[in-house]
Amino acid sequence: MQDSQISCLEVLVPRGLIQCGKKIATTRVTYEGLCPISIYFKEGLVVNIEPIMNPKSKSLKILLPRFVEPHAHLDKAFTWGDHPNLSGTYEGALKENLEEHQKRTKSLVLARSERALKLASFNGFRAIRSHVDSTGLSSELTWEALIELQHDWRLLIQLELVALVPLAFWSTSGGGILAKKIAKQNACFGGVLVPPFKPEKVRKDLYNLFKIANDMGCGVDLHIDESAKEPGSGLKELINVLGNMKVDVPITCSHLSSMGLLKPREIKYFATQLAKFQINVISLPLTNAWLLGRKTGATAIERPIAPISQLQHAGVNVAIGGDNVRDPWFPAGNFDPLMLMSQAMLLAQLAPWNRFGLSPFTSAPARIMRLEWDGSIGIGVPADFILLDANNWSELLSGNVKRKIIIKGKFLEGNNSKFNQMGIKNF
Ligand SMILES: [Zn+2]
Secondary structure (H helix, E strand, O other): OOOOOOOEEEEEEEHHHEOOOHHHHOOOOOOOOEEEEEEEEEOOEEEEEEEOOOOOOOOOEEEEEOEEEEEEOHHHOOOOOOOOOOOOOHHHHHHHHHHHHHHOOHHHHHHHHHHHHHHHHHHOEEEEEEEEEOOOOOHHHHHHHHHHHHHHOOOOOEEEEEEEOEHHHHHOHHHHHHHHHHHOOOOEEEEEEOOOOOHHHHHHHHHHHHHHHHHHOOOEEEEEOOOOOOOOHHHHHHHHHHOOOOOOOOEEEEEOHHHHHOOHHHHHHHHHHHHHOOOEEEEOHHHHHHHOOOEOOEOOOOOOOOOHHHHHHOOOOEEEOOEOOOEOOEOOOOOOHHHHHHHHHHHHOOOOOOHHHHHHHOHHHHHHOOOOOOOOEOOOOEOOEEEEOOOOHHHHOOOOOOEEEEEOOEEOOOOHHHHHHOOOOOO
């Protein structure tokens, strides 16, 4: 970190991110929904915001809040090299993932997760929710590594962990032991719920999971309906169970891809149910587009993806995450929020200049992780931003935009000694 505090920046910020205020109500807005403002920092906080009524320069840069990645897999990031899944299928990914577990060591998990955190910090993330492979012999070493990193990196990135296991695991004695262990870490309970399955068994397993989660006070984040088959089948069982028991902890549905293949009236019904039970959704369009709906010798035209817009209009909190990075599940990715935004734009037809196009990357994931700050810009919020070398959305989404990361009102620099001062090791 540089020692010098920034006192003021003249920038463009999305209108939808500015907290209401008398002064701002009268500010100019560009055709892309960007407002020219002066933003003042002191002691790591925003202390004032003034509209720029007559900007002298057309070269004002865009300022965005540091981002939140609501769904990552740090423990297996960058394992594609040793465990490539050349078929690009879900089944192929699972097979390579399980083979990687046999060779997994704590130092390997530490090295690749730390590489991921460094990339994520410099690309502009302030918080990450990562699922953690939590079955088999490598579970313990993986948790040890990530808990260490969660502590070491706490000043740069808030890391939340989710125990990823087959759903039925929570109904076993091993599930009970794991639940007690991770509850001490304020972690979440995860699970995989994809067809084919026996509905009665799944309902029982969901009931057991929610009962433990209620008892321990831990949130739940499921990999659900990451499939092109039996559209919405996991979702149907989930809604059935929630209709018969009270769950007091936050629930998140990650993927929900096959819901998009349901009929419009079914989508509307289930979106209403998700809103009623206050269930969050995290759409993961990149891995969905890569893994799902493959047909031998034919380009898949129909791509399973959560019906983001219908969910938003029903009142569901919908975030978008990057999911896997260079592992058997997805060969690309860079823990880069802007790359994610531009690629998701293609797949979901979401435009960041609209409120519903930007919120899946800013306020929605912040709400899912229950962060103190939702990313909106107002007096008293942390001076944690990304300053982009772009004065319109198109330049920002070009793929090679330069950026500077501001943390507590100071620029983040890739300087080893400064990292060490912050308690970050191994650079
Ligand atoms: Zn995932």
